[in-house]
Amino acid sequence: MGMMNLLSCLVVAVIMGFWSPLSGYAEVLPFSVGEKLTYELKWGIVPAGEASLEVLSGENDGLEGYHFRMTAKSNSFVDVFYMVRDVVDGYTDLAVSHSLLYKKSQNEGSTRRDIVVAFNWEENTAQYSNFGKSEPPIPISDGSFDPFSVIYYCRLFDFSTGQDIIRPVTDGKKAVLGVAWFKGRKTISINGTTYDAFLIEPEIEHISGVFKKSKKAKIQIWLTADERRIPLRIKSKVAVGSFVADLVDGGL
Numbered sequence: 001m002g003m004m005n006l007l008s009c010l011v012v013a014v015i016m017g018f019w020s021p022l023s024g025y026a027e028v029l030p031f032s033v034g035e036k037l038t039y040e041l042k043w044g045i046v047p048a049g050e051a052s053l054e055v056l057s058g059e060n061d062g063l064e065g066y067h068f069r070m071t072a073k074s075n076s077f078v079d080v081f082y083m084v085r086d087v088v089d090g091y092t093d094l095a096v097s098h099s100l101l102y103k104k105s106q107n108e109g110s111t112r113r114d115i116v117v118a119f120n121w122e123e124n125t126a127q128y129s130n131f132g133k134s135e136p137p138i139p140i141s142d143g144s145f146d147p148f149s150v151i152y153y154c155r156l157f158d159f160s161t162g163q164d165i166i167r168p169v170t171d172g173k174k175a176v177l178g179v180a181w182f183k184g185r186k187t188i189s190i191n192g193t194t195y196d197a198f199l200i201e202p203e204i205e206h207i208s209g210v211f212k213k214s215k216k217a218k219i220q221i222w223l224t225a226d227e228r229r230i231p232l233r234i235k236s237k238v239a240v241g242s243f244v245a246d247l248v249d250g251g252l
Contacts, residue, residue, distance in 0.1 A: 029096065030155050030228045033057045033066075037230065037250035041072070043241055049074040049084065051245055053151070053231070060091045060100040067091050068149055082109045090149035096156065102146035102172070117146055117172035128172030140175055141168040154180055155229040159198040179203045188222050188233060190246050195232055197222040 035055040041048045051072040058067025067089065074084040086108065091101040099119050106113040114131045125137035126144070145153055150169050157165060159182050169178040183199040200221050222233040234245040 028227075031055050031152065035250075038248055039234075039245040040248045041074075042244045042246070043078070046077070047075060048078045048243065055152075058091050063093065063100060065091055065093045065100055066096060066149075066152070068152055070148060084108050088148050090146050090152075092145070092149050092152070096149075096153055098143050099146045099149050099170075102148065104148075115172075117170070119144070119146075126170045126172045126175075135173065138170070138172065138175060140170050144168040144170050144175070147171055150178065151231070154200075155223070157229075158227075159200065159223065159229070160185070160225065165200075183220075185225055186222065190232060191248065195222070196225040197232055198225050198229070 033055055035053075037053040039051045039053075041051055049072065051070065054069045054071075056067040056069060058065050068091075070086075070088040072084055072086045074082065078084070084107070087103075087105045089101075089103040090099060092099055098121070099117075101119060102115075102117040104113060104115040106115070116129045118127045118129075119125075119140070120127070120137065123137070124140055124142065126140045127137040128135045145167060147169055150167060153167065154165055157163070162182055164182050165180040167178055168175065180200045180202045183201055186197050186199045188195055188197050200223065202219050202221070217237045219234065219236045221231055221235075223229045223231055230247065230250055232247050236243055
């Protein structure tokens with residue numbers, strides 16, 4: 001299943017390595033506490049459920065920062081054969097320069113996970129646990145993000161420069177370099193409204209997504225071509241077919 005994977009894979013992959021300097025970095029954050037984006041999820045042409053992205057205020061170990069939350073819920077039709085009730089939380093510093101904590105409560109069909117990835121920036125490590133059972137910490141690079149919070153990091157950049165985004169990301173189990181490839185400026189229509197959008201395609205190999213995805217799956221994300229860079233549409237081929245997430249509410 002892949003509803004949340006559509007959203008959480010805006011940029012995915014994780015590393016031990018370095019990233020290139022990027023131009024077009026926003027001096028003012030394109031989002032603020034209180035932002036909530038709601039998406040209609042479709043499996044092919046069939047309505048499959050709803051997902052949301054929220055920006056909340058947060059504190060982790062006494063450090064002020066941002067708390068980002070993603071939820072996904074399948075509708076009654078999909079519930080019959082594959083119920084989905086997922087919540088993902090990512091915490092970053094106020095500058096959105098690195099992750100502080102990552103949590104994923106995954107309930108999909110018979111799959112149950114309660115994942116926590118703790119970031120230790122004194123040791124430059126990330127430690128994965130599931131239902132309280134911890135694995136050994138892994139080394140990470142400065143500025144690493146979790147697979148969800150990196151969505152908001154990507155929104156800091158003006159893609160009109162034509163530059164790809166490269167950044168270390170970790171799920172607590174692996175570390176590879178994540179890349180979001182800029183594919184051009186496009187016009188798309190959602191529910192009768194036309195938008196000017198940036199199209200990007202992230203690499204998603206070697207990292208665990210929020211949902212099961214197909215091998216060599218391609219994720220495509222359309223962002224508003226303005227100062228907010230709001231995800232308008234996310235399209236992906238996942239383990240049980242193709243999914244599309246279209247923005248239906250977000251203050252546009």
